[in-house]
Amino acid sequence: MEASEILKQFNDVWELRHEYAKDWKQRTGGKVVGYFCTYAPEEVLYAADILPIRILGAHETPNLASPHIFDMWCPFCRDCLNQGLQGKYDGYLDGIMETNSCLHARQAFGAWVIHVPTPWNYWFVMPNAVRSPRAKSFLRGELADFKKAIEEWTGKTITDQDLDKGIDIMNTNRRLMKQVYEFRKQDNPPITGTEAMTMVWASQLMDKREHNELLKQLIEALPDRKLDRDTGVRLMIIGSENDDRPFMEMVEDVLKGTFVTDDHCTGSRYFWDEVVPEKDRLQAIANRYLDRVPCPNKDWGMEDCSKKRFPHILQLARDYGVQGAILVQQKFCDPHELDIPSLRRYLEDNGIPCYFLEFEVTVPVGQFRIRVEAFLEQIEAEELFA
Amino acid sequence: MAKYEAKRLDCWGKAKELRAKYYQDYKEAHDRGALRWEGGAWTFDAIPQALEGEVHGLTEEPYGASVGANPEVQVRYQEAAEGKWGCANDLCAYLRNYWGSIILNEFVFGGEWPKADFIFQNHICCSHAKWLQVAAEIEGGDVPFFCFDVGVGAYDKIAERQINFVVEQLYDGIDFLEKATGRKLDDEKLIQNVKNTYDSSCYWAKTCMLNQAIPAPLDEKTMFSLYVLGTLEKSNKDVANFYKNELYPEVKDRVANKIAAVGDEQCRMLGDSQPPWAFLSVYRYLEQYGVVSVANLYTFSLIGWWKIDEQGNMVPYPTLEEQGITIKDRDHALRLLTEGELKGKLMWAPFYGANYKNDLVTKIAKQWKCDAAILHLNRGCEGTAQHQMEMKIALQNMGMPAMTFEGNMADERQFDEPRTKRLIDLFITETLGLKKVAG
């Protein structure tokens, strides 16, 4: 299959996510569990033959959410709840889970449990002190409880072999997506940022085994793909969750820029780190979630004010030849708002100019175009006079 | 003539004195060779306060609230945080007050910003750890920083694993303290501090429990000035003594003699979250209608410890004496402290879902015999304002009239006083049908 056809399939899953999940259920007879946050231990869900799917918004104003979540909280979380209240997940979503994520997602989950008819729900206590060595045994214990709860729900024991299967599915997916990302290091990447992002979004919305097959074909097809476009300024997108396709298309199709890499919640931060196998499978999974690139509200240490995520972002920027970073923050997103002033300083001190944009469920693409265009011109001028 | 006798608390002056001393001690600490530390109202202050020698802490939220009570200063500090540091204006208002204070090198109680020797913080919401992490960065990045995680699950899910996780972190915290300060932790001090913490936390809850009486001996506006001591240093002997031996007996006496907070009590109100600190006049406004704010999960359990008894009622957590426990050693002290906080601080339950909050506030509404609810949709604190819309539905489903108004506990730019008064007028006169009381 050609790369473009494969990428179209990713796009179709993203656009028709409910149809995909319903079809999956019919084909396999399996259960589907929704999650709000990238700390959900999908390995355990796959071990139980459950399809984990990320609850994402639909970029619609969340008109049904106002009675349930105050309007001045995160629009993305309210959009997610709105989808549930609209009944988009009725009839196929068997379970919903939350993982000690940001307070707004917790509220979306809290309201979902009361008002959306999803039969099963679970609160997974992901620790915040991810850098504390004490978190390892705590999280292992939490995973053991989670595994037991799933076994009780499904009526089926999860063995070590099942966990190996779950770990393998997740790790393979991570590894293959990273391989696709490698292509973006090229001077003229054969895959745009929009296409790469769609690939990651599809990973969160479909059976990763099917996603893996498509990824393998994509990796074979990409070396022969030549895009008829000018790479322009090499950009990195950093921030909260982002599936704002019109914005990315605007930057890449209309302006002279390419998103060559990213660090955000629906992007690389979701998949960057693998589980390192160990005899104790649950400990191995725990270690992965503790050691991964952290979400801002878990990015704090035990001795000083350093952040683990910042050097990782800078390294990505170096490895991918990034010339500028666009900081994308969902309106009212506390975790990222706490980091952004420091992150800007850090990146700019290290020679990566930044531009900040605040997002809502719909964005003024026209106005953003003017601003991003000016940012790109600024970078090009700097390069000219460097 | 008013229905009930009303008078000011006798111990009111003592509370003010203790608070003033706390901030004075922090300011002057270095002059006396004492240590200074920054942390949160929920930090287990029993631990850093157990270091050898003299130690004084500054808890971030009460400091932010103190700034918030002064609109002119608060705007200046927040504009410094937003303009000079570059943070968003919808971040926790206390936090912006705090950062602004550091940026401007001002201490709201006078003088320059008193830099700390170390940071000892705990984390449960999105902001706590990051607040002081960034504060340390703004100050130059050379203040040693330690934070421990208490987000281990709701009060009814606390078992050995959860307690062990926190206790192990506390041991790491003690290692950190000793390394950062060159001082040793004194176990006797620790044990006494934990006893004091139990007394402060349990006796505040017992005092709140007394507000079930009709007439209510305390109104929320008064209670704000009383719980604050527990947010400053609940492990302090004078604070514990205040709660156990001064406030609680006095309030018990008020109940026995039907001394009211509001002499013309005719409507008992349930609140939620912090109030807009610069506009506490709204409580006095409500009193004109005989409305007394008697209950609020936030006011009760920000420092108070509670439990749910066999009948499903919210009751004070038992003190160490009531449990027949004598603390043996360091490990015992840390475990008891952790258990009390994790099981008793019901304010942490809403972090695990709307059902917890709904359960607790409906219990409070019934037990404290509330007639209606006025809920402050507090843009300034996502932690205490979680699930408020669901809470409104839950209260209305039990037949209680409930209204909401938007505001911010410590950012007066996000509070519309005239509009809020109009909404409250409407609720009080129309929905509740109350008339102004005489006097």
Add this chain to the structure above:
Amino acid sequence: MIVAGIDVGGKNVHTVIVSDGNIIAKAEGPTGIKKAEAAEQFYNEALKQAGLKREDVERVVATGSGGKRATFADGYIADAAADARGVIRLVPSARTIIDVGGEEGRAIKISAEGKVLDFAVNEKCAAGTGTFVDTMARALEVPVEEMAKMSLQSTRSIPMNAQCAVFGESEVVSLIHQKITKHDIARAVHDAIAGRIGSVARIVGLENDLVMIGGVAKNVGFMDSLKRELGMNVVTPDDPDYVGALGAAIAASAGVLEEEVKAKVVEKETIEEGK
């Protein structure tokens, strides 16, 4: 018995003179910054229209965000309470009211007797108010009435943000640059406001009959969007922007209560030119 009601809104003043339950005169005009003067002016106009003098009117009750500035009034009633009294008189089956004026959008749940049971307000935000409509019309460079009619000619739905008026205006400009037709943008604007108001209304619960009042009820584009948004029939009385004033007049005829007289504000207008 002749009574009067004055609704001093953020944008406009509406006054009615009511005789034995019937409106015999009405007047309206911009509030401006001198609310007390505006209230006087339009009260006098209504009196003139009715051929009456002040002493002919037994009681005057004011309402609205600037109602307490009408110092000549005998009393004041909260605006949502005025809405409730006015609506229940005109539509006895009403149980939910939506009132969108220049500055505030609100939803009110009422009992069969017209008592306010619950309310929700679009607080501290221009989105979802008449001001938002005006701002978007300016961005489209058409009068508000024309924008309303244009939106009825569109069959396309474009999602647009109405959480924030500033974002909203940016989006309209974006859509213009994307060469979206003005008809489609007009519909997007009305759909966005209807979405916002619908959100506020859902907080109090939508129970039939749903009645829409306030100046924005005269906007045919918005009303079309609102009916589609809520999936319900929406009743709009004649002169929907006068309902608050009518409600105040009904309160006047019911007897102004002792407390309301005592609550009369005696503040003087202190705003000076240019300050």
